[in-house]
Amino acid sequence: MDKLIIRGGNRLSGTIPISGAKNAALTLIPCALLTEEPMTLRNLPRLADIDGFQHLMTQFGVSTAIKGTRPEDFGRIVTFEASRLTSTVAPYDLVRKMRASILVLGPMLARAGEATVSMPGGCAIGNRPIDLHLKALEAFGAEIELTQGYVKAMAPDGGLPGGDFDFPVVSVGATENALMATVLANGTSRLTGAAREPEIVDLCNLLTAMGAEIEGIGSSDLTIHGVKRLNGATYKVMPDRIEAGSYACAAAITGGEVRLEGANAADMVSTLAALRNIGIQVEEDAKGVNIASDGTLKPVDLTTAPFPGLATDMQAQLMSLLSKAEGTSVLKETIFENRFMHVPELARMGADIATEGRTAIVKGPSLLTGAEVMATDLRASMSLIIAALAAEGETTVRRIYHLDRGYERLEEKLQLVGADIERVDD
Ligand code: UD1
Secondary structure (H helix, E strand, O other), X not given: OEEEEEEOOOOOEEEEEOOEOHHHHHHHHHHHHHOOOOEEEEEEOOOHHHHHHHHHHHHOOOEEEEEOOOOOOOOEEEEEEOOOOOOOEEOHHHHHHOHHHHHHHHHHHHHHOEEXXXXXXXXXXXOOOOHHHHHHHHHOOOEEEEEOOEEEEEOOOOOOOOOEEEOOOOOHHHHHHHHHHHOOOOOEEEEEOOOOOHHHHHHHHHHHHOOOEEEOOOOOEEEEEOOOOXXXXXXXXXXXXHHHHHHHHHHHHOOOEEEEEOOOHHHHHHHHHHHHHHOOEEEXXXXXXXXXXXXXXXXXXXXXXXXXXXXXXXXXXXXHHHOOOOEEEEEEOOOOOOOOOHHHHHHHOOOEEEEEOOEEEEEEOOOOEOOEXXXXXXXXXHHHHHHXXXXXXXXXXXXXXXXXXXXXXXXXXXXXXXXXXXXXXX
16 A cells, blocks of 8 residues: 655645546546447546546446546546446445445436446445435436345336426535436426536536536526437536645645646635635636745634535645644534544644534644644545645655545646655555
8 A cells, every 4th residue: 555755844836737527527427328329528537536437337338448648648538338238236346435336326217217326325524325316316206215235216117207306405416416317307307406516517518518408507406308318428527626726725835836727716716715815825817726825824714515615625625724824713514524534633743623513623823743644535635735745844644545536646746846745655
């Protein structure tokens, strides 16, 4: 198993290319199940989670062909072709490793009339139920059965009729499943209280390119007129707003100056507003975002919320940054109940953070020092890297397979802007 060794103190400066968005890619790939024609995704990040999802697709008889990129390039182009589905079962072993596998439920049901997917179970950042995914599919006419740890969804003969569903809680995953289930329904469906994260917009844009009829894109009120069939398409995955936000925090904590090449500021409104309030200079243009900091950081109060609110996926990284701010910051996590696992590790590096339920109180500025730390989940791992970049001495981060799930060639990108970071075989 690899580990990362970071020697802190270098001021980051230069340009970091931003990869395609993991969370968008994981909902765009299963769209290939909706058509017998080839679907090509450009700008797919090279990540363990994406490889895992590609593997899951082959389980259903989908062929995948990778082309047109050199090893030194970021991203790749992959063509998926589901001309014939050979299985409608997503087994436990694959779903267990990757929660996003639940996103095959909707499209598989729409295309094949049935889908059997292992229940994903708990996960490190809290109890992550799928009840809304299932209730939405029922509202569209599916019959759901839960047996032996599996969800079996069946459409009536002739396909899903479609229907209306009002989400009591904003759910990104359930909105994605609902969209993919209804685009091929016999009638019109309406989703209210739907998630409107940029990744949902990306999904709607791909579905539209495939011939789907969706009204209200970008809002929480979506109307989907089912069509008889969808065609293939070639589509470029949106830039990763969380990767970009993470590197913005990394640049800021070192008092650095970094251009996030390819980042889309409009997708990052709340993160960029938070950074500005912390005292960081943020400049946006059509092709990227520039971040500059003189190292003076102000404390702020932040609360995570569904888009356009502050992404829960940015909470840990901002917490590291705020440990260097002059004063007390308060961070509230409203999406997940157990998403402060980075706190004890940051404390081991010298941060002064107290938690009470879903609130963390960060007292700064702390003198951070290098330590041996353990990655617990994807974004928590990134918060440790950010702290390590500003820490005195050497930090060793273990269990970095979490990072490899979501950050394409992290150490190479950080080396590009002058960080002292290396990957070594443990
Ligand atoms: C969530 C985040 C997303 C982030 C991802 C990975 C939100 C709204 N969603 O998406 O930004 O990229 O984690 O960290 O910020 N819920 C239910 N029943 C369900 C589904 C969800 O009660 O069937 C609840 C969850 O427990 C949670 C909330 O709804 O409290 C939002 O969850 P959801 O958006 O579905 O999670 P992800 O799709 O994983």
